[in-house]
Amino acid sequence: MLEVNNLTVHYGVIEAIRDVSFEVRQGEIVSLIGANGAGKTTILQTISGLNKPSNGSIYFKQKNIRSIAPKKIVKSGISHVPEGRHVFSGLTVKENLEMGAFLRKDKEGVKKDMATVFERFPVLEERVAQDAATLSGGEQQMLAMGRALVSQPKLLLLDEPSMGLAPLFIREIFSIIEDINQNGTTILLVEQNAKVALEISNRGYVLETGKIVTSGTGEKLLESDEVQKAYLGG
Template identity: 55%
Template sequence: MALLEIKDLEVSYGIIKAIKGISFDVNEGEVIALIGANGAGKTTILHTITGLITADRGTVQFEGKEITKVPAHKIVGMGMAHVPEGRRVFANLTVLQNLKMGAYTRKDKNEIEKTLETVYTRFPRLKERQNQMAGTLSGGEQQMLAMGRALMSHPKIILMDEPSMGLSPIFVNEIFDIIQSVSASGTTVLLVEQNARKALSIADRAYVLETGNVVLEGKADELLHNDAIKKAYLGE
């Protein structure tokens, strides 16, 4: 049984059908990449999975339970975390306060402190800046904070939306190293990413979206060498 399973999902914005009956699955321990051009529907899919948008039709199942109509905060409590596009950190709160916001569904104070230390181990820069206002961090540091905040919920799966957007090449490499580290520690990853080459280089499998449809799927290393993918997304 897949950890996350999407079946026949349809989502509309008014008369515009953004997602047109897609189906895909994510198995425990995998890194799955969703790639495609702007407007393909990638972010809409993540928002629908995490309860921020209501589907017109279709189902989202997490650990065998349908969560299509479950409120977003309850989905977090079930073990799903979302790192949104644009980071969305709380600019007027400190780094530490942002991280603690990520654990708001948890009641196990001792375990929360252990998770915080784990996050600080993975992101030493956040520990150095724990009392700094999040809005004063660089873009790369804010991305680390958004990822650390998501990990504070102790998720089984983490959904990441464009984690490399607007970052310098050095920070991009660092962020992708961290994603691999998160995966290696046992957390499943569903990754939406414009940088198709980087996404495919760390993913196990990938789905290619065009205007709300899945047009191609397969093992990431095979898609990385697919001529159509190279031409459309890798600039070759």
């Protein structure tokens, strides 16, 4: 579904990503793990069109999306839940969810998908008229994920969904991620909580200073001495 080939990204003269290649197959959960500054967020932002690569290609459903506008990337079926959630303060929960549907014209379909979001995240329905900025961190994460789902993604990019959340909320969020995947959405997950991410992932890639240093199934990476020492506290 997604093929990233020889991707290089610069911020000015700084090379943030160097010659990165990986793939995400339809129906998978794939994790990118690594320390802060490894380049994980840069990769997601480049896939969603927010960064322009210096070199390489990004194919989504066999079409090169490297040079197309972010709006068209969303329309093609990729939605991005950014690090830090970025809900719209001053707008209600309902209005935030509606922002996820800004490219859609099928009002009945949007209404149906909003109902599905409320089924998956009942707390959002309880707070539907509340300013999104007043939600807890976990509730804001649910809102950011719900907003992305309203755009009907085929591929969901999740950037640090557990950041700043209590352990109870982390387990709940990852259970929801599995549920979203089992209902047909492919997921590319960036996450510092490597253990929990790899436990739910079909495959993973480990990044260090802008390049992939190892990859394998989630199970294989969990068992790797190198990964355990670096990221799992082993």
